[in-house]
Amino acid sequence: MIHLTTMASPIGPLTIAARGSMVCMLHFGGDQSGPRAMLHRWYGDEPIELHADPAGAVTAMRDYFAGSTAALDGIEVEMHGTPFQKRVWDALRGVKSGTTTSYAAIAKAIGRAAAVRAVGAANGANPVALIVPCHRIIGTNGSLTGYGGGLERKRWLLAHEGVLLPGAEPLVHKL
Numbered sequence: 001m002i003h004l005t006t007m008a009s010p011i012g013p014l015t016i017a018a019r020g021s022m023v024c025m026l027h028f029g030g031d032q033s034g035p036r037a038m039l040h041r042w043y044g045d046e047p048i049e050l051h052a053d054p055a056g057a058v059t060a061m062r063d064y065f066a067g068s069t070a071a072l073d074g075i076e077v078e079m080h081g082t083p084f085q086k087r088v089w090d091a092l093r094g095v096k097s098g099t100t101t102s103y104a105a106i107a108k109a110i111g112r113a114a115a116v117r118a119v120g121a122a123n124g125a126n127p128v129a130l131i132v133p134c135h136r137i138i139g140t141n142g143s144l145t146g147y148g149g150g151l152e153r154k155r156w157l158l159a160h161e162g163v164l165l166p167g168a169e170p171l172v173h174k175l
Contacts, residue, residue, distance in 0.1 A: 088123060
């Protein structure tokens, strides 16, 4: 059984899916048609049912947005991707709230120093954004780089976690 919900957040609606106790998708936006299609591709005809708090992710997300930025660290995830992508995503889980790293550092950490672009592509294909913190990856020179949720959302998330990017003014945000 797959549980699915859409929650309101300071960065817009988030659609969350979990299979059992593991979150398998966090999608930016409230339209569930794309996420449902992806879930069907991954799990075939496994039933999808609406649920208020799939795998406790909604509760953890609310805690995160309320200021407990480490609240997402304990959420279990089920990732769908290639072995390389999964290695990248595992490395991303090690980038703690309030910190950033670069694509090059992730490539080096997984033993593939020359695979910086492939790391960037894997980062962009992350099906469980925020929980697997792809927003914490920036350019080697400290620049804010691409993000599937948009650069303004990435900037907001980093500021929420206390990261001040070089040359940026602190963002004022209200939850």
